[in-house]
Amino acid sequence: MRLPLALSLPVLVLGLLVDWYICRAIWLRCHTGRRWWMALAVGTSVLFGGGMLALSFIPKTTLGEDSLFTIMWCLFVYLSVYIPKYIFVAFDLAGKIPVLWHGRRLKWPGRAGIGVGVALFVVLWWGAAVDRYSIDVREQVFVNDRLPEVFDGLRIAQISDLHVGTFGHDTAFVSELVQRVNALNPDIIVFTGDIVNRHTDELPPFAPVLAGLDAPLGVYSILGNHDYGDYYHWDSAADKADNRRRLEDIQRSMGWQLLNNSTALIAQGGDTLALIGVENIGDPPFPIYGDLDAAYDGDLDDERFKILLSHNPAHWEADIADAPDKNIALTLAGHTHAMQVEIGGWSPAAWRYRYWSGMYADADSSHHLYVNIGCGEVGIPARIGARPEITLFTLRRQPSLP
DSSP states (O other), X not given: OOOOHHHHHHHHHHHHHHHHHHHHHHHHHHTOOHHHHHHHHHHHHIIIIIHHHHHHTSOGGGOOHHHHHHHHHHHHHHHHHHHHHHHHHHHHHHHTGGGGGTOOOOSHHHHHHHHHHHHHHHHHHHHHHTXXXXXXXXXXXEEOTTSOGGGTTOEEEEEOOOOGGGGTTOOHHXXXXXXXXXXXXXXXXXXXXXXXXXXXXXXXXXXXXXXXXXXXXXXXXXXXXXXXXXXXXXXXXHHHHHXXXXXXXXXXXXXXXXXXXXXXXXXXXTEEEEEEEOOOOOSTTSOOOOOHHHHSXXXXXXXXXXXXXXXXXXXXXXXXXXXXXXXXXEEEEOOOGGGGBOBTTBOGGGGTOSSOSEEEEOTTSSSEEEEOOOSSOSSSSOOBSOOOEEEEEEEESSOOOO
């Protein structure tokens, strides 16, 4: 989607004003050459703002992955430079409020703005250079007395939202992720959607690496909203359908069992556990492809112990929580990324999603949801505090004794 001119031009003008303000402040307060600083202001704004304006006119839905990868990094560089500048200007203008009443400008707000801006710049680049590669293993013990005894102690590893196109052709991070998952020795591995950003051509460099995921009871996956090719311009419906077929074929060639509105019955010692997988079911504007009733061959309120893989947690909220006719003990989801920002347990994702990270339960605790914040990125190549997540579940019939 092209960024509208009505939005691009104000951003360019605002950048020019911010650069002019900063350079003028330096000239007045440091008594340096005015022409040099004004030239710097104009040059900086033309370089950054003009570049972003030009990029905004490129139709992103037709670009190749290398071009989109470059644009993503350009956007991040722009934001990492200009957001701290906006913060400094806001602080510095606050310091001028006493001037309205013929007072003197306060110096400390401007100095504080410099400190906050520099700190934010460092945090943003730390998120791009460190946090996005720092894998976080979160262990969860899920207790349910309806769990068949033979599955007591079953270990399930969940990963989600790889968005492999974000990594270009560099498989180093994905290789480390595979090694970390396998080192946990899970009995089952599940992937809860969004393996690519826009189309299947992103996946082949990573397929041999992801094929290394290994669990004795299998590796299972579902599709997320990014896996259908809805964010790419196709020449025909047939091309889009072929893109999806290739995505599914590659996952199967990796040894993964793709659960497209279907169920895998895990048999152990004469009992079974149902692992149900639905295609994407989400809230607007995300399309609905999934069908929970079609995914399970039986009554959803029967006695079999069930775990559901559903990409968007909004599906659990709308259709499963507090539903007496759906005997689904645990739903595993992804999708939110915690908006790639999590500081002290808070994320802006809370403004968009009621359930955005971790374990949740409905009113009578008969249905549980776990939201994994994923491993890849969309939009900007950074994770600020919201580190790539591997979740390891241990299923128990009873709580462990202290």
